[in-house]
Amino acid sequence: xxxxxxxxAEIEGxxxxxxxxxxxxxxxxxxxxxxxxxxxxxxxxxxxxxQEYQVTAGSITFxxxxxxxxxxxxxxCEGVFLAFQYxxxxxxxxxxxFLRTAINERRKYNGLEPIxxxxxxxxxxxxxxxxxxxxxxxxxSLNEGFSGGEKKRxxxxxxxxxxxxxxxxxxTDSGLDIDALRLVSEGVNKLxxxxxxxVVITHYQRxxxxxxxxxxxxxxxxxxxxxxxKSLALELEEKGYDWIKNEVEQVNN
Amino acid sequence: xxxxxxxxxxxxxxxxxxxxxSSEIFAxxxxxxxxxxxKTGLPNIKNEEWKYTNLxxxxxxxxxxxxxxxxxxxxxxxxxxxxxxxxxxxVFINGRFYNDLSNIIENDxxxxxxNLETERKNNSVHLEKHFxxxxxxxxxxxxxxxxxxxxxxxxxxxxxxxxxEHPILITNIVDATEFNxxxxxxxxxxxxxxxxxQIIENYLSTGINASFTxxxxxxxxxxxxxxxxxxIQQQCGxxxxxxxxxxxxxxxxxxxxVTLTLDGALIRNNLHFYMNGENCNSLLxxxxxxxxxxHIDNHTRVDHASxxxxxxxxxxxxxxxxxxxVFNGKIIVHVDAQKTNAYQRNQNILLSETATINTKPQLEIxxxxxxxxxxxxxxxxxxxxxxxxxxxxxxxxxxxxxxxxAFADEIAERIxxxxxxxxxxxxxxxxx
Ligand SMILES: Nc1ncnc2c1ncn2[C@@H]1O[C@H](COP(=O)(O)OP(=O)(O)OP(=O)(O)O)[C@@H](O)[C@H]1O
Ligand SMILES: [Mg+2]
Numbered sequence: 074x075x076x077x078x079x080x081x082a083e084i085e086g087x088x089x090x091x092x093x094x095x096x097x098x099x100x101x102x103x104x105x106x107x108x109x110x111x112x113x114x115x116x117x118x119x120x121x122x123x124q125e126y127q128v129t130a131g132s133i134t135f136x137x138x139x140x141x142x143x144x145x146x147x148x149x150c151e152g153v154f155l156a157f158q159y160x161x162x163x164x165x166x167x168x169x170x171f172l173r174t175a176i177n178e179r180r181k182y183n184g185l186e187p188i189x190x191x192x193x194x195x196x197x198x199x200x201x202x203x204x205x206x207x208x209x210x211x212x213x214s215l216n217e218g219f220s221g222g223e224k225k226r227x228x229x230x231x232x233x234x235x236x237x238x239x240x241x242x243x244x245t246d247s248g249l250d251i252d253a254l255r256l257v258s259e260g261v262n263k264l265x266x267x268x269x270x271x272v273v274i275t276h277y278q279r280x281x282x283x284x285x286x287x288x289x290x291x292x293x294x295x296x297x298x299x300x301x302x303k304s305l306a307l308e309l310e311e312k313g314y315d316w317i318k319n320e321v322e323q324v325n326n
Numbered sequence: 327x328x329x330x331x332x333x334x335x336x337x338x339x340x341x342x343x344x345x346x347x348s349s350e351i352f353a354x355x356x357x358x359x360x361x362x363x364x365k366t367g368l369p370n371i372k373n374e375e376w377k378y379t380n381l382x383x384x385x386x387x388x389x390x391x392x393x394x395x396x397x398x399x400x401x402x403x404x405x406x407x408x409x410x411x412x413x414x415x416x417v418f419i420n421g422r423f424y425n426d427l428s429n430i431i432e433n434d435x436x437x438x439x440x441n442l443e444t445e446r447k448n449n450s451v452h453l454e455k456h457f458x459x460x461x462x463x464x465x466x467x468x469x470x471x472x473x474x475x476x477x478x479x480x481x482x483x484x485x486x487x488x489x490x491e492h493p494i495l496i497t498n499i500v501d502a503t504e505f506n507x508x509x510x511x512x513x514x515x516x517x518x519x520x521x522x523x524q525i526i527e528n529y530l531s532t533g534i535n536a537s538f539t540x541x542x543x544x545x546x547x548x549x550x551x552x553x554x555x556x557x558i559q560q561q562c563g564x565x566x567x568x569x570x571x572x573x574x575x576x577x578x579x580x581x582x583x584v585t586l587t588l589d590g591a592l593i594r595n596n597l598h599f600y601m602n603g604e605n606c607n608s609l610l611x612x613x614x615x616x617x618x619x620x621h622i623d624n625h626t627r628v629d630h631a632s633x634x635x636x637x638x639x640x641x642x643x644x645x646x647x648x649x650x651x652v653f654n655g656k657i658i659v660h661v662d663a664q665k666t667n668a669y670q671r672n673q674n675i676l677l678s679e680t681a682t683i684n685t686k687p688q689l690e691i692x693x694x695x696x697x698x699x700x701x702x703x704x705x706x707x708x709x710x711x712x713x714x715x716x717x718x719x720x721x722x723x724x725x726x727x728x729x730x731x732a733f734a735d736e737i738a739e740r741i742x743x744x745x746x747x748x749x750x751x752x753x754x755x756x757x758x
Contacts, residue, residue: 121717125709149719157717161710165732174728175718182719214732231718 074099074270075120075239080131081295082119089115091295092131097239100267104281104306105274107292108314113274114158116292117241121155122148135239149175150182154237156228158244158274163215168227171215172197172234179235200233204260221248229257233264241272246280258283278310291317329385329538330367332508334360336475352446355458359473366467378652378684379594379623384538384566390505395419398532399501403427406497407752408528408558411745413495414439420501421477421509437490438483442512445481452483456516460544460572460600468568472510472542479512484521484551493524493743498541500565502533509537515545515553522552526743529590531561543571547579549603554582556746560589560753570596577603577632584740587614587622588753594623601628601635601663612641613737613750615757616649616681623652630663630696639670642737644730645681646757655700656688663693670700675707675733677758730758 075097082090089112097103105113119126120133122145133141140148163171177187188196201208206226216224225245232240242261246254261271261284273284281289281303289305290297293314298321299305309317327335337360344353368385369376399419409415416439417427423441430439438445438452445453463470480496500507517523525545531537539561547553553573561567567590573581587593599608614622628637643651653672674683687700707729715725734754738747 121713123713144722145713145716146719146721146725149717155717157714161708161714163711163714163729163732165735166715166728171715171718171720171728174724175715175720178721178724179719235718 074136076134078132080116080119080133081129082115082126083129084115084126089126089295090119093292093295093297095290095297097270097272099238099270101288102265102271102273102284102286104286104289105272105292106276106289106306106309111292112295113292114243117155117243117272117274120148120241121145121153146178147182149235150179152238154232154235154240156225156232156240156242156245158247160216160224160228162217162219164217166215168211168213168215169197172211172231175231175235196234200230203233203263204229204256206230222250222253225249226253226257229260233260236264238269239272240269241274243274244276245273246275246277254280255283278306281306293317293321327388329387329389332389333363333471333475340475351454351457356474359463359470362463363467363470363474366465366470368467368471375625375654378650379592379621383592387506387536387538389508389538394504395501396503396533398503399499400427402499402530402532403497406528406530407749408495408497408526408745411493411495411526411743413493413526414490415495415497416441416480417497417499418478418511419499420507421511423478432490432492435488436485437488438481439490439494440481441478442476442481442514443478452481452516453514456544456546457514458544460546460574461542461570462572466570468540469542469570472512472540472570475510476512476542477510479514481513482515482523482525484517484523486518486520488518488521490523493526495526495528497528497530498539500531500533500537500539500561502531502535502537502563502565504533504535506535507533507537509539511539511541513541513543515543517545517547517551517553519549519551521548524554524743525556526746527555527557529559529561529567531563531565534563536564537561537566539565539567539569541567541569543569545571545573547573547575547581549576550578552580554742555584556741556743557583557585557595558746558749559585559587559593562589564591566590566592568594568596571598573599573608575599575601575603575606575608578605579603580607581609582740582742583608583610584737585610585612585624586746586750587612587624588750590620590622592621595625597624597626599628599637601630601632604632604634606632606635608635608637609740610637610639611737611740613734614641614643614651615753616643616651617646617757618649619647620649621651622649623654625652625654625656627656627658628668630657630659630666630668633662633664633666635663636667637669640736641672642733643674643683644677644733644758645674645683646677648678648680650682651684653683653685653702654688655686656690657698657700659689659691659693659696659698661692664695666693666696666698668696668698672702673733674702674704675730676704677707727755727758730754
């Protein structure tokens with residue numbers, strides 16, 4: 074589904090990604106871990122189409138299409154979704170209208186008629202129920218004045234509404250309380266099927282107890298330096314990153 | 327002939343026929359005003375209040391005072407989207423009142439909705455008492471010019487304890503199809519105790535020639551009276567406008583004023599409030615959308631001359647292309663005006679590198695127990711907000727429009743007449 078080959082990228086002349094290779098197939102869950110500043114959010118932003126970063130080498134294909142050439146909105150319509158690490162507040166834009174517009178633009182892209190108002194409301198109720206999101210949040214401006222956890226939950230709610238084929242969750246667990254973490258994880262598990270895939274960026278093994286990854290990757294200095302199964306996350310939880318950093322330094326020397 | 331000479335010439339012409347109307351107060355005022363105009367002249371950029379707005383283009387124009395109107399004006403009137411409002415509609419073209427094109431639906435009660443010229447012929451006591459009492463001419467060349475040679479305008483009198491059911495819609499059209507047009511509307515609106523009225527001033531234009539609309543509004547709002555006042559400016563092409571509005575408020579009066587400036591080559595608004603009694607409420611909101619080389623200048627002045635009054639001001643602008651906007655908001659808290667609450671904000675979004683905004687809040691506070699805040703922001707559309715919307719599948723164009731509409735919404739919310747909100751939305755849709 075997603076195939077990243079030798080991806081290199083920079084911002085303001087500063088190299089951040091140094092040749093990322095990643096293959097994600099339908100039905101899989103990949104976890105990406107790694108120290109602060111290693112490039113995890115940069116990678117997800119580049120997949121979603123943020124233009125500020127300059128891709129200097131490599132390729133990203135999604136379902137066989139080169140998405141580096143596509144606008145962010147086209148990628149979203151193709152089925153890519155990014156749950157932001159720091160969702161931005163958009164005062165004055167109603168959450169409901171925003172969601173309806175997003176859904177309809179995607180439907181239009183796929184040659185479908187706009188969603189019926191009743192269907193929209195019904196889906197909204199179901200998905201809110203799924204992650205127990207407070208109804209009052211959708212009647213407010215998008216993320217405006219939301220608490221940290223509410224913003225994260227709203228990202229997952231949007232994901233549930235948009236039903237992407239590839240969802241990248243950038244530290245969605247940070248800021249969620251214990252119950253919310255469980256609900257959000259359960260939500261993800263319910264949305265999971267053989268045709269979609271998840272890339273979960275996290276610092277904490279705990280999330281991976283709920284959302285069980287098929288692969289765990291460690292990103293360090295803009296490179297995936299280690300990959301393994303879910304036991305790698307446990308090992309990291311126990312030992313930290315130093316041993317991996319050491320391994321990398323040794324190879325470099 | 328430049329404008330200054332033209333005014334003097336027109337005044338001599340007026341003098342030749344003066345005995346027609348020498349009986350009344352207008353004559354006296356006209357004489358005083360022409361003297362003031364000759365002394366003060368047109369404002370120029372050496373005047374601190376006119377530093378950013380240059381009337382050079384206007385002062386060198388010559389105008390023709392033809393009274394013929396073309397079919398274009400009638401067409402414009404018929405297509406006017408405000409026609410959908412059930413209103414007392416008064417139509418002025420090139421400053422003259424057109425009774426046959428107007429439709430006054432509430433003239434039954436003691437309420438007077440008419441034109442100034444009719445009221446003048448009736449030797450109105452209201453004019454005697456109020457006309458020229460609020461809009462200052464000393465040092466105000468353009469007000470003096472209007473007073474000396476005013477065409478006509480709306481006269482409204484709402485007696486005590488009355489509510490005008492339907493809005494009063496004043497459509498001012500300049501028809502510059504044949505010649506350059508000078509139009510000088512003059513409106514006087516009197517709202518007595520406990521009464522209320524909604525007023526819409528609508529400015530339109532047609533024709534390829536230049537026009538200068540020089541308006542003076544005097545609005546007297548007595549105790550506990552309520553006025554909703556909307557100004558919609560959408561004159562196109564080479565049209566210039568100076569719009570002076572003075573509200574004079576007595577105790578516990580309420581004003582909600584919204585100015586929408588959507589088109590015009592050069593517009594200068596002077597919006598003044600004078601709080602003559604306690605517990606007055608004045609809300610003033612504005613939205614301007616500028617493009618090409620439009621120049622839009624909003625000068626506002628709120629005189630907190632009495633204690634316990636509240637004013638809230640918010641002006642927002644979106645600037646495109648090489649356009650320029652000016653915002654200058656003056657709040658004057660007089661010596662005795664304790665417990666004043668005055669708020670003012672100006673926010674701008676620049677959509678191009680070449681657009682310019684000059685914004686300046688001015689607080690002059692002479693009382694000690696007051697709450698005043700002000701602030702101005704100038705920014706661009708937020709890239710991160712755009713990206714967020716796009717990342718959900720919304721096209722860049724829609725995302726821009728969503729954000730700009732959200733920006734304008736705060737002003738739109740202050741408009742209680744849905745048709746006006748629609749005009750605003752349509753204009754944003756069209757231009758952005
Ligand atoms: N706009 C930018 N300008 C300059 N440097 C940037 C920019 N964006 C990211 N960087 C740098 O790129 C590096 C990678 O940042 P990124 O946000 O991708 O890290 P991360 O792995 O997500 O970290 P964290 O775990 O703290 O979220 C950091 O050193 C960061 O400072
Ligand atoms: Mg990050």
